[in-house]
Amino acid sequence: MSSAPLSVVNGGVSFWYAREGLPAPREPLSGDASADVVIVGGGYTGLWTAYHLKKAAPSLRITVLEQKFCGYGASGRNGGWLYNGIAGRDRYAKLHGHDAAVRLQRAMNDTVDEVIRAAAEEDIDADIHKGGVLEVARTPAQSARLKAFHERELSYGEKDRELYGAREAAERIRVAGAVGASWTPHGARIHPVKLVTGLARAVAALGVTVHESTPVTEIRPQRAVTPYGTVRAPYVLRCTEGFTAALRSERRTWLPMNSSMIATEPLTEEQWASVGWEGREALGDMAHAYMYAQRTADGRIALGGRGVPYRFGSRTDNDGRTSTATIGALREVLVRFFPALAGVRVEHAWAGVLGVPRDWCATVTLDRSTGLGWAGGYVGSGVATANLAARTLRDLVRLDSGQAGRTDLTELPWVGHRVRKWEPEPLRWLGVHALYATYRAADRREAASPDARSSRLARAADRMAGRH
Numbered sequence: 001m002s003s004a005p006l007s008v009v010n011g012g013v014s015f016w017y018a019r020e021g022l023p024a025p026r027e028p029l030s031g032d033a034s035a036d037v038v039i040v041g042g043g044y045t046g047l048w049t050a051y052h053l054k055k056a057a058p059s060l061r062i063t064v065l066e067q068k069f070c071g072y073g074a075s076g077r078n079g080g081w082l083y084n085g086i087a088g089r090d091r092y093a094k095l096h097g098h099d100a101a102v103r104l105q106r107a108m109n110d111t112v113d114e115v116i117r118a119a120a121e122e123d124i125d126a127d128i129h130k131g132g133v134l135e136v137a138r139t140p141a142q143s144a145r146l147k148a149f150h151e152r153e154l155s156y157g158e159k160d161r162e163l164y165g166a167r168e169a170a171e172r173i174r175v176a177g178a179v180g181a182s183w184t185p186h187g188a189r190i191h192p193v194k195l196v197t198g199l200a201r202a203v204a205a206l207g208v209t210v211h212e213s214t215p216v217t218e219i220r221p222q223r224a225v226t227p228y229g230t231v232r233a234p235y236v237l238r239c240t241e242g243f244t245a246a247l248r249s250e251r252r253t254w255l256p257m258n259s260s261m262i263a264t265e266p267l268t269e270e271q272w273a274s275v276g277w278e279g280r281e282a283l284g285d286m287a288h289a290y291m292y293a294q295r296t297a298d299g300r301i302a303l304g305g306r307g308v309p310y311r312f313g314s315r316t317d318n319d320g321r322t323s324t325a326t327i328g329a330l331r332e333v334l335v336r337f338f339p340a341l342a343g344v345r346v347e348h349a350w351a352g353v354l355g356v357p358r359d360w361c362a363t364v365t366l367d368r369s370t371g372l373g374w375a376g377g378y379v380g381s382g383v384a385t386a387n388l389a390a391r392t393l394r395d396l397v398r399l400d401s402g403q404a405g406r407t408d409l410t411e412l413p414w415v416g417h418r419v420r421k422w423e424p425e426p427l428r429w430l431g432v433h434a435l436y437a438t439y440r441a442a443d444r445r446e447a448a449s450p451d452a453r454s455s456r457l458a459r460a461a462d463r464m465a466g467r468h
Contacts, residue, residue, distance in 0.1 A: 008262075008346050011321035014077040015263040015302065015348035016193035023069055023197055026204075026212040031229040035063040035209070037397065038224045038233040040216045042066030043075035044382060045375050046239035047199045048390030051118075054206040056394055057403060062208045063231055065224055067215035067243070071196035074242055077320060077352030078383055079261060079292045079304045081282045082115055083133045083187035084108040086388075087379035088361025088414065089156070096413040098155075104412050105156040109186045111388045115195075116188060118387075124198030126190045127297035131280040133187035136169055136178040141446040141454050142286040143179050149286065150182040160185055173283055174276045175337050187282050189294045190383065218248045221370040235366075235397055238374035239390075241382065242353030245314035252421035254377050255428065256314050256353035260307035260322040262330045263348040266299040267341070274340040288439035288455075291333050301341075303334050307351065310432040313425055320350035354380045363417040364389045366396035373397070 012018050037053060039046045042064050050062050066072070086108045093101035112130075119126055137146040150163045161184045164172075169181035204210055218225040223232045240247065242256040267275070277283075283293040293303040307326030311317075327349045335342050357363065357377035362385055366373035373396065375389035376382070391409055398404040409415075422428050442455035 008327060009348045010327070011317075011319050011350055012348075013072065013320045014193070014350040014352070015261070016076060016191060018348055019298070020193050020197070023071070023200070025069060026210050028213040029065065029211040029226055029228040029231065033063065033229060033231045034061075035231060035233040036061045037063070037235045037237065038231045039064045039237045039239055040219060040224055041073075041239035041241070041243070042070035042200065042210065042212065043073050043239065043241060044196060044199070044386035045241065045389055046237070047196065047203050048387045049237060049239060049375070049393045050203045050208045051199065051206065052391050052394040053397065054203070054208055056398060058207070063233070064203070064208060064210045065214045065216050065226060065231065066210070066212045069212045070200040070210065071193060074352045074354050074382060075196040075386075076193050077261070077350060078192050079282075079302060080190045080192050080294050080296075080383070081133065081187065081292060082112055082128070082190045082383045083282060083381070084112055084158075084184065084384065085381040086362055086385050086414075087377065087381055088359070088363075088417075090152075091359060091361050092413040092417075100413040102157050103408070104414060105158065107388055107409065107412060108384065109158070111384045112186050112188060114391075115384060115387050119195065119198065122198060122202040124195060124202065126195040126198060128188050128190050129280040129297075130185070130188040131282070132183055132185040133284065134169070134172055134181050134183045134281040135284045135286060136173075136175050136181045137286045138175070138177045138179065139446045140179075140450055140452040144452040145286045145454060146180055146182055153182070153184070158184060158186070170276070172276065172279055172281060174274070175283075176339050183281070189280050189282055189296075191297060192383070216247065219372065221372060233371075234401075235371045235373060237393055237397075238372070239376065241355040241376040241378065243316060244355055244376065246316075251314055252424065252428075254355035254357055255310065255422050255432065256316055257356045257379075257432075258307055258309055258311065258317065258351055258353055259304055259380060260326045260330060260351040261302060261304035261349065262327060262334070262346045263296070263302045264300045264334070264341070265345045265347050267301070267344065271341060271344065272299070275338055287443045289436060289443055291337075300347075301334065301338075303330055305330055305333060306436055309436045310429060312429045314428075316353050317351050320352060322349050322351035326351070354378060354382065357419050358422050359419045361417060361419065362389070362414060363419075364392045364396070364412075364415050365418070366393065366400060368400050371400075
């Protein structure tokens, strides 16, 4: 496997910050304080929750506590896919019925447009381009999965989704070896950092108190404990996603899964002509160890995948650094998809963590007996889902406090869902690494086979993961 060239900038939180620069720090908490609502975590979920709560009830005293700076985690490192996917929908259909899952999917479809609307209203220029999402198949087994995936999405009410053969897929993006694709209009390319920093500014302008460099070490009913003081509030909302395991008593709640990315140098007009991609769609595939990519506003390809999936003991990375082997593997994916770009330089690489519950289901909960709430477990689909989760937390808080009644959002099937914790170490580390080794082996087997059935290895991995 090729190693990363020495010129690659590795880490620095993410490429998105390398272009924009790190934000000016906000003041940390300076002692004990009180609020009506305290939100732990300054990423998309926490900031959208503060935003929508404050817009709905301007008199609320809301405090956001962030351990580094707003957008330090997945909100500032993701692939910029604002799309309608949500983790756990099929399981919610089994638990609550198909119609309930359809309502959840429709809410997600609407959320893509809600984020775009709110960004425009707050004058946040996040390089948003609503070109939809194109997911391609490159092997017979992937093609069979693609068609089944497409039919499943139609069954959840997505009637504007389109299925393409090889020629139609190439008219959008010329991915080498693509035999088909499925496209949805419910997706957009964004610049993640421009969105999160703009949202943080909007939240502060509304009068929300935001303390950065303030790690929360423990969450209890009506209090968030930090080294600098305790913030007391009737409602304490945990919006920490992949960093949840750092909290006392939450180490096995959500597993911090790593995802890594690379960004190329800007492509020339001739190189773009060889690729196509004029619609600026978000691009993914149907592999078990899947990739995701976008055409950035400044003419690069930003592409990601799992890399080293998990660090022992739920540890997180150091400011986004990723291994040279992972950088090389992602570059190989780039060239496999676009052979004409074999000579293109990779300029930046980084990594981040996302939250994975044991049953792979995103959730929103408010415990009315304690005032503790949380949202997350997005399994990599959090850019849009965080906004829906935040509006749902808003409605749950307002319902509990008597400010409003039940809403369509409070009745969605992911509200109040609970799941068992992850296994202790070393079982957790062994299981996750075995899982992704099996998925990669399944992809290799499928690439070498004319069989349209998914590899038995992948089906075994799905059972091991608890996805089915």
